[in-house]
Amino acid sequence: MKRSILAAAFPLLLCACSEEVGKPSTTGEPPPNEDTGATLEVPVPAQGRVYVALEKPEIVVPEGDASASTAWDLAFEKYNVFTNSGASGSGEGGAFGPLDAVTYDEGIAPAIPFLTKDEAGGAFRDFWAYDPSVHVLWVRYHVFGVRDADKQWKVQVLGYYAEQQGAPVAAIYRIRWAEVTSAGVGATQTLADLDGTAGGSQAPADVPSECLDLGTGARTKHTPAEALTTKDWHLCFRRASISVNGDLGGPRGVTAVDLHASETKDETLDIVKTRTDDSELARFDAVGHAELSDPKLIWRGDGIFSAFSDYWIDRAAATPAPADASWLVQSASDGVSRYLLVFDRFEGATADGPGKVVLRVKPEGVSTQ
Structure with a gap:
């Protein structure tokens, strides 16, 4: 997904704990000219969502259908955080992050290329890095x-651009892939002209793009609606997204996993730009049956992802904990107001959910320094 990941040490942030669940704290007085924001305690249920x-x-x-309501900005469901935008709701919300933890203290988010709207996606959603x-x-x-x-x-994605009539064209994919069994790895196959353009970014939503069956090599073109009902593909390529034919992506039951997802947060653009098909062939060749059988891998079909997905949790912590970062969130009701927030801690976290999420929030533009 499209994120700026900025490295910084997390400062000591002071908070006043809420005396009433679901209400901002009013205890404690910040120093003059400082605003540490309002603290909110959010009990996350074992089933369902809290808004x-x-x-x-x-x-x-929310009254009635929550997806049609603009009364909420964030929804928590187990270890998922959704914004009221895109695939999750009809609001004008969205978010960006993770940002440096100190951004919350400074009160102003750095220039960002866009806000991330919630969208359907899966393991391939972060296959690229953006050069603004x-x-x-x-x-x-x-x-x-x-x-x-x-x-x-x-599967390894090798490229997103191709030259046509002397000009670069986006969403013409190059990939290589090989079948992996307990007996070994099959022959590597490559394609250099998978058409994910879907008529370009200004084309109607029902223009088809190309899908691929990894077993047979068969290539078909489907509209998004067709792809959701057909089983003749494993991966569909559409503009800057690669879909998996499973869960919300389609009916085939396909799942996928990014074997190098843990590297994403530390991959600067400069690092990514040095990589080539040849330099990364060894990375591809190193993957065999043992690597794909690692019990720690989380295989999934397509689901709904937000700017928070897989980034707001500190996966390296001994027990589940929020990541040391801050986030920019846009109001779902007016599409203009913006808020900065940090997650301070979880209380009663288990493998299934965070228990109570304790967060702080304030309007963008309010400094705590």
Whole structure:
């Protein structure tokens, strides 16, 4: 997904704990000219979602269909955080992050290229890094596992651009892949002209793009609606997204995993830009049955992802904990107001959910320094 990941030491942040669940804290007085924001405690249920509006902030219960309501800005479901935007809701929300933890203290988010709206996606959603200076996508050369029942493959995206009539064209994909079994790895196959353009960024939403069956090599073109109902593909390429035919992506039951997802947060654009097909061949060749059988891997079909997905949790912590970062969130109701927030801690976290999430929030533009 499209994120700026900025490295910085997390400062000591002081908070006043809420005396009433779901209400901002009013205890404690910050020093003059400082505002540490309002603290909100959000009990996350074992099943279902809890909704939060950031203006006060407070827990809210949307009337009727929550996806059609603009009364909420964030929704918590187990270890998922959704924004009221895109695939999650009809609001004008969205978010960006992770940002340096100190951004919350400074009160002003750095210049960002866009806000991330919630969207359907899966293991391939971060296959590229964005260069805002020239508006170019660079592939990370991660290796992905793709599984369909008792068959599995390794896949590496090699490129996103191709030259046509002397000019670069986006969303013409190059990939390599190979079947992986307990007996070994099959022959590597490559394609250099997978058409994910879908008519370009200004084309209607129902223009088809190309999909691929990794087992047979068959290539078909489907509209997004067709792809959701057909089983003749494993991966679909559409502009800057690669879909998996499983869960919300389609009916085939395909799952996938980014074998190098843990590297994403430390991959600077300069690092990504040095990689080539040849330099990353060893990375591809190193993946075999043992690597794809690692019990720690989380295989999944396509789901709904937000700017927070897989980034707001500190995966290296001994027990589940929020990442040391801050986030920019846009109001779902007016599409203009913006808030900065940090997650201070979880209380009662388990493998299934964070228990109570304790966060702080304030309008952008309020400094604590």
